[in-house]
Amino acid sequence: MAANVIDGKALAAKCKARVAQEVRSFSRRPGLAVIIVGDNPASRTYVNSKRKDCEECGIYSEEYALPAEAGQDALMEVIRTLNAREDIDGILCQLPLPEGYDEEAVLLAIDPDKDVDGFHPVNVGRLSTGQPCFVPCTPAGVMEMLRECGIDPKGKECVVVGRSNIVGKPMAMLLLAAHGTVTICHSRTRDLGEVCRRADILVAAVGKRDLITADMVKEGAVVIDVAMNRNDAGKLCGDVDYGPVSEKVSYITPVPGGVGPMTRAMLMVNTLEAARRHGKA
Template identity: 50%
Template sequence: MQILDGKSLALKIEETLKEEVQLLNKKQITPGLAVILVGDDPASQSYVNMKAKACKRTGIYSTTHEMPKSITQDSLLQTINMLNQNPNIDGILVQLPLPQHINTTTILEAIAPHKDVDGFHPFNVGRISANLEGFTPATPMGVITLLQAYDINLKGKNVVIVGTSNIVGKPLGALFLNHKSTITLCHIYTNNLIEHTKNADILCVAVGKPNLITKEMVKEGAIVVDIGINRLENGKIIGDVDFNNVAPICSFITPVPGGVGPMTIASLLQNTIKATKIRANL
């Protein structure tokens, strides 16, 4: 069994991005990322802080627009419109989830596609699904990058993805399909989940349910990618996979924390640099 170490790989990616930013700076170009945080959800605040620190480490200019939970949708749209027109901002990220009175789809569609570094705009979703150039959602992008870094061949692999969110499950399925994998998407209404997971060469889980995947559900030698993040009452962070019992039968497995999480942030930074280069016609 080998650990898929996302933390170490993310640091290597950051070093490369730092060099790219320095080259851009020599051309009087500074990459800029704007993050919009609505409300005071502790998990969202934590993610935003991690993203800001990563930007600082790599030399990307970042700004956070903190807004009260009671903000109106119109006010939020005005801020996005302002950032769309700001030439110093290459990427716009709206931290999810948003309060219930705000229509998430309307907000995400308001972001200019060329600044959509989260890859959630339907324009980019469509391009990725069609295997065309676009902005790939950060978490799925991070998963593929991590697997490729360990020379894992995706072609022809049976890939089972548990969880079909627009943020992770669906785009991750599209990426595997683009890499010639055979994919199965499972969700809360899937009957006999074990019948699917037991056949997986690569099993990806993104549900948000601690220890959902047990040893009996995984075949010997499988590659397991745990994308779930769950905080227990004692404060410990664990994934969706029963790591201690599943790990010994895997060929590769991601830890939580230290697996997919750092790769998500690294991928976001990669998308921001990509947006900068598009802006600068590089």
Template identity: 55%
Template sequence: MSAHILDGKKIAELVRAEWKLRADKLIKSDVKPGLAVIIVGNNAASAIYVKNKIKACGDIGIYSEVHSFPEHAELDEVLDCIQSLNENPNIHGILVQLPLPAHFENNRVITSIAIEKDVDGFHLYNVGALVTGNTVFSPCTPYGVMMMLKENRVPIEGQHAVVVGRSNIVGKPMALMLLEQGATVTICTSKTHDLSQFTKAADILVVATGKPRMITAKMVKPGAVVIDVGINRLPDGKLCGDVDFESVKETASYITPVPGGVGPMTITMLLCNTILAAERAQVGIKKP
């Protein structure tokens, strides 16, 4: 029996409809949620991501603006722009599209964003606050995964969750968020010795390694919930995840497709965080 497909597009539509009501309420009180996106360089994938985020903002009623800088831009130019946006009361969220050019210091750029406008959830405060469960804005991709599990009523408390991947954007915050919800969490990497002994023990398996189709059916426990965060382009131009979807769907109880799984949820949670930031600004919450 094939797994139930966790359709990120459908779940995103449901979540966006709920949050659009909150955005509409703000707009009626003369507060229009605003998001500013900063992009540096000519990365084609980044340009597409930014375009999709701006379109999504328009669909839900969020004002958006893009600040583009050339590849050779100076760090101070970008920091000055961020400072100006920090002080702009019409901008509630600031997002710096990654990756940045090699000569930029990522942490210096991200930490220059006001904490109350860090809707990507990458500021050191928000990342650190995940440890205590007090973060204001959760990183969008793991936040989206948690929302998918919630919307499908997948139990987390008491379950063994295995996260394959240790990035600051997905792996580490994902593990912390699952732990906060009561899961027993194991963190692995693509280089973990005998990786399958860990993945086969997972009730919930989240994979974010950037290795095409590395997780096969024999590495998955029957009935497991499998979340594929990876997105890879094959030589023939087709997209695939880090999980061998066709084989694993015959073993798992739930599985996310690629594309159309976690991806739509990432943008959706960015919109939610921006609306939340506007709500907090409306009631005068300046800091966490």
């Protein structure tokens, strides 16, 4: 069989349209501040995309571009200033930071109620205990994709390959909260293929090209490819050997055009929620 391809671009556009409609009813526009340090080309591309998303959704945006040599103190001062501003509802510091910066200290410095990335330990703790919080955008986007496709994790075997704080761990917690039976795999998992073949829903989030091959998935599984890699020709690809796997599963996300657009859309959703918390609705 050929899989149903989950169109992340279309779903993201639908999501952003809902955000834009809600923003129009607000007494004041939600505000998002994005901080970028250094000249990482990938980071610059992401930041430019986020600015465009804000324009589409009617969200006010500001960018703070610091040179790589600006230093930790300068970055922390920007965050302190943004924490205090009533017109800024969300703060995002684009990662990774250049060498010499303390990323953990930066994440801790952002007000948890403005942490639209969902990386602050307060939000991580709230997520783990089932309390309202800002959820990291990529796993939140995956859950939205599953909902839009009518895929309910309840009672299903869910396997997450990858244990990062940004994707793997929160992804597992969200699937667990949706009543899935969750297994997390990583570099020390014995016989990864055997574990993956149990999955009704398989989320690949490692960053290793063609890690997930057709013999590692079962017929009819749902496969979500979160990773962004490049093949020998320099083209974007994920962790999943897309062609052969897509002939075997029921649903699959492409790379690019799958989870990536939904990640950006969920940033808009989180910013909208932050503005609600701050009384702008």
